[in-house]
Amino acid sequence: MGIESQSVASLHARVQATLNGEERQRGQGSWSPVERYLDPVRHEKELRALRRLPQAVDAASRLESPGDWLAKSVHGVPVLLTRSKDGALRAFINVCRHRGAALVPEGECGQGRERFVCPYHSWTYGTDGRCIGRPHDRDFAHAPKAEAGLVELPCTERFGLVWVVASPLSGFDWGAYFGPFGREVEELGFTRASGVRNRRSFHQPSNWKLVFDANLETYHFAYAHRETIAYLFHDNVVIHDQAGDHHRVVLPKKSFNELDGPPERMEGYARAMNVIYFFFPSTILLWEGDHINGFSVSPVSAESSSVDAWLIVPEQHANSRSADYWKLNFDMFWKALDEDFELSASMQAGMASGANEALCFGANEFPCERFHQSVERIIGQPG
Ligand code: FES
Ligand SMILES: [Fe+2]
Numbered sequence: 396m397g398i399e400s401q402s403v404a405s406l407h408a409r410v411q412a413t414l415n416g417e418e419r420q421r422g423q424g425s426w427s428p429v430e431r432y433l434d435p436v437r438h439e440k441e442l443r444a445l446r447r448l449p450q451a452v453d454a455a456s457r458l459e460s461p462g463d464w465l466a467k468s469v470h471g472v473p474v475l476l477t478r479s480k481d482g483a484l485r486a487f488i489n490v491c492r493h494r495g496a497a498l499v500p501e502g503e504c505g506q507g508r509e510r511f512v513c514p515y516h517s518w519t520y521g522t523d524g525r526c527i528g529r530p531h532d533r534d535f536a537h538a539p540k541a542e543a544g545l546v547e548l549p550c551t552e553r554f555g556l557v558w559v560v561a562s563p564l565s566g567f568d569w570g571a572y573f574g575p576f577g578r579e580v581e582e583l584g585f586t587r588a589s590g591v592r593n594r595r596s597f598h599q600p601s602n603w604k605l606v607f608d609a610n611l612e613t614y615h616f617a618y619a620h621r622e623t624i625a626y627l628f629h630d631n632v633v634i635h636d637q638a639g640d641h642h643r644v645v646l647p648k649k650s651f652n653e654l655d656g657p658p659e660r661m662e663g664y665a666r667a668m669n670v671i672y673f674f675f676p677s678t679i680l681l682w683e684g685d686h687i688n689g690f691s692v693s694p695v696s697a698e699s700s701s702v703d704a705w706l707i708v709p710e711q712h713a714n715s716r717s718a719d720y721w722k723l724n725f726d727m728f729w730k731a732l733d734e735d736f737e738l739s740a741s742m743q744a745g746m747a748s749g750a751n752e753a754l755c756f757g758a759n760e761f762p763c764e765r766f767h768q769s770v771e772r773i774i775g776q777p778g
Pocket of ligand 2: 609610615616619620731732735
């Protein structure tokens with residue numbers, strides 16, 4: 396059930412009970428061994444497991460028109476995204492089926508393409524991935540052209556972003572993957588028509604999981620964010636839900652206390668609360684009323700990762716605010732988030748010091764441990 400349909404009133408009552416001290420959501424205290432953030436063998440296992448799960452990779456608006464394309468590696472797999480003539484968005488492994496050269500250079504994008512020609516021997520592919528031509532076709536009787544199409548990957552558009560699974564799994568069920576929290580984000584107005592206004596990509600010198608440890612608890616707000624956003628939020632409040640491996644954390648602001656009662660719709664909370672949607676394994680969407688600040692993290696090595704971030708605007712606010720307004724929101728968000736990323740980097744730098752055999756999660760930080768349980772489970776599965 397979505398956040399609108401299950402009634403804003405019940406969420407309101409829950410937040411109020413938490414702020415009054417009548418409810419106090421807590422879990423088990425736990426330990427997170429430092430090997431989780433250091434071990435290169437484990438890193439390889441994680442990478443293989445992550446390749447079988449969705450990752451938000453870029454703004455759908457970068458692939459709006461037929462012929463648009465973009466090459467970007469996802470968890471170390473080179474991916475080519477295309478918008479074909481029929482309007483479908485597709486993802487392929489950016490590797491030629493002849494002898495494996497890259498079709499287009501990593502990191503590049505373009506428009507108006509009708510075909511992709513391999514630079515090595517000119518095998519040619521349509522934007523739908525079919526092999527449509529190759530020189531001296533007679534020499535390849537053993538390798539039928541019909542079977543020489545690019546390897547397709549599961550791919551979809553949700554909340555203004557392109558999501559890809561970096562393994563060629565057939566029949567991937569996107570509806571089941573996004574589940575109730577996905578429906579909730581759509582109910583909040585972040586449909587296919589949402590647009591990305593601001594973006595940013597950067598290298599993060601820490602294990603990818605440290606980033607999510609930092610974003611699944613509120614214990615640090617009052618201290619790590621004392622110069623930025625701490626004054627806005629209640630201290631050490633946990634209002635957490637889980638759907639499968641995905642998490643939702645409601646963050647009531649101090650201004651929540653000024654509301655007379657539950658608003659009719661979630662939009663009424665625009666200034667009174669934020670909501671974190673964490674889509675396991677690696678994407679966070681933070682709802683801030685008239686926009687979402689989202690980012691995804693991809694491991695590069697055990698001790699480093701790459702981050703892509705976007706400010707997403709729903710259709711109803713496409714023209715209601717200025718570019719400066721969105722930029723200001725994006726910069727404010729990243730001023731606070733940079734504090735988390737810097738702390739994660741400092742934790743990584745001290746990880747091998749021997750000070751801790753394991754990191755300590757309090758009963759208030761239980762969503763972090765739940766996240767690690769999910770990671771343990773996926774790396775234990777046969778890849
Ligand atoms: S490797 Fe692509 S055509 Fe030969
Ligand atoms: Fe934070």
